[in-house]
Amino acid sequence: MPGEFYIEGKKEKVTLKDLSAEVAALEAKCDAIKGQTDKLVGEAPVADSSTADWNMAENNVVAIGASNTKYKLHSLLLGIHNLVGTVVTVRMYILLNGVERRVYEQTFDATSDPPGLWIVNGTVGIHQVLRVTLESNNAADNGKAVYYDYMLEAM
Numbered sequence: 001m002p003g004e005f006y007i008e009g010k011k012e013k014v015t016l017k018d019l020s021a022e023v024a025a026l027e028a029k030c031d032a033i034k035g036q037t038d039k040l041v042g043e044a045p046v047a048d049s050s051t052a053d054w055n056m057a058e059n060n061v062v063a064i065g066a067s068n069t070k071y072k073l074h075s076l077l078l079g080i081h082n083l084v085g086t087v088v089t090v091r092m093y094i095l096l097n098g099v100e101r102r103v104y105e106q107t108f109d110a111t112s113d114p115p116g117l118w119i120v121n122g123t124v125g126i127h128q129v130l131r132v133t134l135e136s137n138n139a140a141d142n143g144k145a146v147y148y149d150y151m152l153e154a155m
Contacts, residue, residue, distance in 0.1 A: 042151060042152065043071075043153065043154060045151050046062075046151075047147070048147070049079075050062060051143060051144065051145050052143075053142040053143065054083070054134055054135060054136040055085070055135075055138055055140075058089070058135040059133060059135070060131060060132070060133055061090075061148055062131075062132050062150070063130070063131050063132070064130040064131075064152065065128065065129050065130050067095075067128055067129060068128070069127060069154075070125065070126075070154070071125070071126050071127070071152045071153065071154060071155060072123050072124070072126075072152065073124050073125075073126055073150065073151075073152055074120075074122075074151040074153060075121060075149075075151050076118075076119045076120035076149070077117065077118050077148065077149045078090060078116070078132075078146060078147065078148050079115060079146065079148070079149075080108065080110050080113075080116075080117060080146060081115035081147075082141075082144040082145055082146070083110035083136055083138070083141045083144055083146070084110055084111060084141060085109075085110050085136035085137045085138035085141050086109050086110070086111055086138070087107055087109070087137035088107065088108045088109065088113075088134065088136050088141075089105065089107045089108075089134065089136075090104070090108065090117065090119060090134055091104060091105045091132075091133045091134075091135075092105075092119075092131065092132050092133075093130070093131045094126065094128050094129070095128040095129070100131070104119070106119075110136070110138075125155070132148070134146055
């Protein structure tokens with residue numbers, strides 16, 4: 001509390017300054033820091049599956065993120081254990097300067113590659129929707145579930 005006080009046993013007068021504005025500013029900074037560090041917990045992991053006619057054409061498995069929203073994508077796994085195609089192609093697309101562009105393409109063999117594919121195994125920043133697709137060369141894969149699991153962290 002501001003005011004004038006005397007120190008016991010001394011004759012000098014001490015004036016205390018009102019620090020409430022400085023304390024409020026520090027509290028606001030602490031709240032801002034807490035808001036950022038709370039994001040480090042990450043979003044809840046997402047695990048689900050998609051079913052499509054994978055042999056008919058390239059079809060969407062999952063769309064990750066949101067338009068104009070910053071995220072760190074830490075991992076993306078695909079489960080192709082239900083598929084039998086010898087050419088299973090995974091692609092990813094994202095908007096680049098307002099136009100969707102393919103940024104990843106890799107071919108796998110469901111009969112010899114692992115049933116779980118670690119497509120993203122390190123952190124990558126995104127700020128647009130990342131669309132993940134799959135296509136198979138075998139009609140027996142139509143209507144089969146492709147599983148996915150990913151982890152995001154808001155920025």
